[in-house]
Amino acid sequence: MLTITTEQVLALASDASSAQAGRKLASPQHWQTLGQSAQALWGECKGSALYQVRVDLSSMSVKCSCPSRKFPCKHGVALMLLAAATPDALTESEPPEWVASWLAKRATTAAAKESKASAASGTAQESPATRANAPAASAAAKRVARRERLVAEGIDMLDLWLNDLMRAGLGRLEAQPASFWRDQAARLVDAQAPGLAGRIRAMAGVVGAAGPWPQRLLDMLGQTALLTQAYRQQDTLDSALREDVRQLVGWTVPADEVDARGEVARDRWITIGQWVSETDGERLRTQRTWLLGQRSRRPAMVMQFSVNSRFETAFLPGVVFDAELRFWPGAYPIRAKVASQAETPMEPVLRERPPGHETIEAFLTTWAEAIGHQPWLDRLGCALLDVTPIPSREDDWLIADRTGAALPLASGDYWRLLAISGGKPVDLMGEWNGDYLLPLGVFAEGAYMPLWGINA
């Protein structure tokens, strides 16, 4: 029997409109042949045609015969909502053929992927010794050498540009057109340093903005200069920090190198929350899911990207699962992927308080240590215990801990959080970025509730 909550299902919806549409269909009158087994949910939804909807419970993947390009589609959302709210409506039974065959196909594909993956890692280990791969390896080495050159030239150019900027003074920047920043960012993309390009693009949004923008811009320029300085001297850095510096400039770490160099941590991981950002003007969506180790208290962030609104793996906020995570190499490893998940079933919903910081001060100490290891760290997931939300008319809400210390929340309003707290302290989970906390989940009165997006 499925024991997820309505809120968790809504968190899986790709956007508000499919959540809304799903809610409308989430009542038995729209359905026939509703059923469930240990592996799956299924049902046929009466829309403009009869759509066959099935959900693989091991991954919460949805397959529907409707033509929608959203994943999950409204029928999938509706079926899960129905199962969450009125499980009795879905009879426990053997899956019908159209469900069983899909499950079987999924199992075969998964097995194939796995053997391909292990074959790939096998090749990687053998590669230095395999003669046949030698020409390919040398071609790859040439490509890397060429890119090293390009990046180095890009950084030289950027540093000159930064110096010019400082000589002229920041006061004149407000008069610059958007192209001033865009062109410089484009040059860095050409130099294959997309990380630096992103920093320049972010500066364009700061100039002239409300508040003390010159200080903010100076901070960003300075940190960028520190980064190029570190990159120039990367051979003198310790190897873990060198990994960070190269990733921040824009070198990606291929999956096999993550496997080879990244550390592994086994724990019972709590999905404390997730959020999705969209890149302006592009259809790329980035999902960040924060996990917190129940034993290690360690935060980890799983990133997924999509261009058509489907994320490969569905992480349900508020579940606990036993897994090994593989971290991207770095001085304060945060980004991770699930390396292997134990067979033991997921605990559907967090029922006990998350491991977290008793005070805001204690969390900020962890933050300071993290910055000490990796000075460009831009975000950190956390669970703050016993904090009270303080509403505001101006979208600048706060949370306060028992000692009276306060942190600002991301601009917006948090009525649901306030309703859940009722003026009493709650355990708040979210992402701190050095300026404000983005609330992602809350634990109160023995239950977890997701807070981001449709559930905000």
Place this chain on the structure above:
Amino acid sequence: MTGETDLLRAALVGAHDGGAPSTDSPVDALPLASGNRERDLLLRAGAWATYRRAGYLPSFAPETPSIAPEETRPVCSEAAVAMLVNLFSNRRNDLLPEAFERLRVAGLRLPPSLLPLALDSAPAELRAAAVPALGARGIWLAQFNPSWRWAATRLAGNATPDEAQVIWEEGATSQRVEVLRRLRASEPEQARELLADVWKREKADTRVEFLATLSLNLGPADIPMLELALTDRAERVRATATDSLMALPESAFALRMRRRGEAMFTYAGGRLDVNPPADVDEAWTSDGLSAIPAKGGQRREILFETLRRVPPEHWEAQFGAAPDALLDALDDSPWRATVLLAWSAAAARFGSARWAAPLWRRWLSASSAMRAEAREGLSVVGRLLMPLLPRADVGAFALALIASPEQYSDLSLAEGLSLLPRPWSDAVADAYLASLRDFTQNLQPDATSVEPWGATLAPALVGLPYSRFPHALESFTFPTKKTWQITQFEQSLKAFAAGIRLRAHIIQEIPL
């Protein structure tokens, strides 16, 4: 912290001679010199930013919100929550009242996480019904959001005496009214004294709202205050005062109204003659009757405005006759329609159950010309009298209407059905469903209208009793060839069935 401004100032005007300005922090000691003054400034700014970022200091929290009072009601089930989300999202304002009413009767509340959605989506006409389901938490929550003020008003009702005092002195009018209403419920005398204290200082609109609270626990002791209000400059205040005074038979006002009415009647030999005056004097105007128009129809207005303020029972005592006898005695009167309407309004106002059925029967048997003369259709009179009618009269009316839907020119079948108290009786529901089925079955393939039945689905959806849902959900037969109007009606019946299933959900998920 001067370092910060020095560094920023240097960056704003452009780096010139000299090294990077000091930050007065350990950052100055970092070996970051590059030999280029712009670069030096940048690197120090970067280190200084990182230093501040790592050393982020929390602010001091302003006062945290008060703690929400403990809930006294248990929360509704997860399935009920899903169902309510469905109703809110689909804006089923026709079905939400039943859900809220069942929550209220079952003593259940919404879970906190649903409150913002409920507060945002409760339509204005359902707000009063929604309030109990919001629980203590919802009412507490509403105080923080200006657009939820309608619910926060109730907070005044839960206030402690000290808090109530503060609200009374400083609160918004709606909150002050709530404080007064609460006090009136438990300490009527004290509430009236509170009102008298502030009476002269309040604006007319506020006086109207405050004065209206006296209708709760109304008693003879309120007469002096009400009579003071009857001398008010504002007509709205005077009208509010008369609304209460007419319900106090011992008041001078009620006596004056009775005397005026008595002067218009002569009852002798089984005949009730009606003779309203042609004009009113100063005293009538000061009794709040100035709404009477100066010309044409004036006598009718004087008659109506007087009689509607006198309890119908007075005429039984006055003339020693039962309602039926008095109504029969009116038969030949040219004023019959007006008297009937005024007595119907008075019966509704004073809850005169014994008058409801005799009045209603006369309305039903009256000619449409007479009803037209009363200037109000059956649907208006029905709204006045139906709540007071014995079940047998309601049933007889409904069955007759269903059997012969076009018998009243001023009352459609749908209007008639929406007058019925809900839920309908089993007999009425059965007759309705059987006739509806009959109607669809016998529709001519070329029919271009589905009235009067088409419009009845909305009142039937909210009126049918649960016991008849299975019957309502049985399929309907339609001609195979059909006009678009019939096709549309078929669609409406599908929506009707979906609505019935939703109601079944409401009833099952919120058991009483």
